[in-house]
Amino acid sequence: MAMYILRRxxxxxxxxxxxxLLLFFMMHSIPGGPLAMYAHEPGMTKQLMAQxxxxxxxxxxxxxxxxxxxxxxLQGNFGYSYSYGIPAAQMVLQRMPATLxxxxxxxxxxxxxSFIIGVISAVKQYxxxxxxxxxxxxxxxxxxxxxxxxxxxVLFAVDLHWFPAGGISSPGIPFSLGDRIxxxxxxxxxxxxxxxxxxxxxxxxxxxxxxxxxxxxxxRAKGLLRRTITWRHALRNALLPVVTVMVMDGAYLFGGAxxxxxxxxxxxxxxxxxxxxxxxxxPVIMVEITMLSVIIVLANIVSDVxxxxxxxxxxxx
Numbered sequence: 001m002a003m004y005i006l007r008r009x010x011x012x013x014x015x016x017x018x019x020x021l022l023l024f025f026m027m028h029s030i031p032g033g034p035l036a037m038y039a040h041e042p043g044m045t046k047q048l049m050a051q052x053x054x055x056x057x058x059x060x061x062x063x064x065x066x067x068x069x070x071x072x073x074l075q076g077n078f079g080y081s082y083s084y085g086i087p088a089a090q091m092v093l094q095r096m097p098a099t100l101x102x103x104x105x106x107x108x109x110x111x112x113x114s115f116i117i118g119v120i121s122a123v124k125q126y127x128x129x130x131x132x133x134x135x136x137x138x139x140x141x142x143x144x145x146x147x148x149x150x151x152x153x154v155l156f157a158v159d160l161h162w163f164p165a166g167g168i169s170s171p172g173i174p175f176s177l178g179d180r181i182x183x184x185x186x187x188x189x190x191x192x193x194x195x196x197x198x199x200x201x202x203x204x205x206x207x208x209x210x211x212x213x214x215x216x217x218x219x220r221a222k223g224l225l226r227r228t229i230t231w232r233h234a235l236r237n238a239l240l241p242v243v244t245v246m247v248m249d250g251a252y253l254f255g256g257a258x259x260x261x262x263x264x265x266x267x268x269x270x271x272x273x274x275x276x277x278x279x280x281x282x283p284v285i286m287v288e289i290t291m292l293s294v295i296i297v298l299a300n301i302v303s304d305v306x307x308x309x310x311x312x313x314x315x316x317x
Contacts, residue, residue: 035049102261111199187264202245273288
């Protein structure tokens with residue numbers, strides 16, 4: 001197992017290098033380049049633009065810029081934000097706790113509810129519960145996050161005043177767990193909804209396949225309790241094809257956080273990413289995309305390892 005993980009980590013190195021190379025050249029090929037935000041500043045002249053380009057090292061050949069950027073990135077130095085003049089990595093790390101709070105909460109809730117909904121739907125196949133959950137899951141998958149988020153915000157925050165309209169906490173008051181939870185309810189719900197709708201269908205499908213297996217019929221013939229067969233024997237084997245989907249969905253939560261954090265003014269990495277795009281803040285964009293790439297690659301490795309842990313028949317060589 002240890003050798004397999006080490007080999008996968010070594011294989012991930014050229015993958016990440018290739019991703020960073022592709023992203024770097026794509027970012028610098030955008031019309032206007034990294035200095036586009038300064039082009040229309042009052043009093044900006046060609047001489048000042050040239051001086052600014054030299055100060056940022058943008059007058060060097062593109063391959064040399066990439067080598068310099070990669071050398072700094074390997075040491076944790078991704079350059080300085082063009083908009084704020086502070087280290088880009090520091091800006092992202094300051095926003096990371098808020099994003100992790102949102103993503104972990106949504107992921108845990110989504111996993112728990114997905115298993116409950118999926119298992120019950122499989123056990124009660126073609127029942128009213130199954131039909132209702134199927135309709136709701138299709139609704140959750142089909143609804144655009146930005147539209148549903150705005151509708152939830154208008155209904156529960158603006159009209160009913162049940163929850164705050166945005167932010168991570170109420171200004172001017174000391175930290176309170178209840179206040180933090182009230183601010184997190186709406187964004188966490190929106191972020192978790194798609195995962196629940198998506199993953200519960202996988203759980204249901206996998207459970208239906210397992211419930212029809214020979215060893216489940218044998219367990220029933222031996223007189224085992226239904227809940228024991230369902231939750232102890234069937235669910236464990238149904239986990240195998242589902243675990244990969246869930247781990248990867250957890251990694252892709254960042255994409256949903258981009259929209260959710262913007263709608264609910266949640267001060268996390270997703271909102272920072274949208275701001276960096278609007279301001280052409282290349283160093284901040286590169287930090288976040290690089291971090292997301294690392295997370296997705298590691299999630300692939302984790303899913304493979306978990307699959308082997310859950311199924312002893314799988315040998316990682």
